[in-house]
Amino acid sequence: MMQQFYPQVQHSYRYELNKDMHLAAAHFIPDDAAGQCKNMHGHTYFINITIAGDALDELGFLINFKRIKDIVHKRYDHSVLNDHSEYQDIFPTTEIVAEQIWKSIQAELQTQGNKPNCLQVVVRETPTSYVVYRPKPEELA
């Protein structure tokens, strides 16, 4: 699991939540420049999501851990990433996958009254390759 490595985000929010998950998915990068990645292949993706805020909801949650897992794991586990609508015009590289996960989590957070922010998404595609995605400050609520 991701427990061995947690990049830190600097912030001054009162609460910070982290959710780890892993999922199995296939993808391909349909360009000769991608080499072998042009062919469909699979990964066990390890994902870490960092959410922070100053206020909790009525249950005392920043957001329910289960909701975060549902948004990412339910959508992508045992799927072909290229089949999803968000990857019709862009390739599911590790960088883009991390960005898309940030977008979907941040959109959900902004529906909540306590309005927490997603500060970081880490996506590990292989034992030796991972990406850290952080939004620009102006993209946060």
Ligand SMILES: Nc1nc2c(c(=O)[nH]1)N=C([C@H](O)[C@H](O)COP(=O)(O)OP(=O)(O)OP(=O)(O)O)CN2
């Ligand atoms: N910047 C990126 N480079 C590559 C991506 C990517 O998403 N962003 N993806 C791939 C391939 O999809 C591949 O699955 C991962 O490549 P790589 O880390 O090279 O895989 P290896 O297991 O072969 O790594 P080694 O450290 O050489 O064993 C390629 N590049």
Ligand SMILES: [Zn+2]
């Ligand atoms: Zn790959």
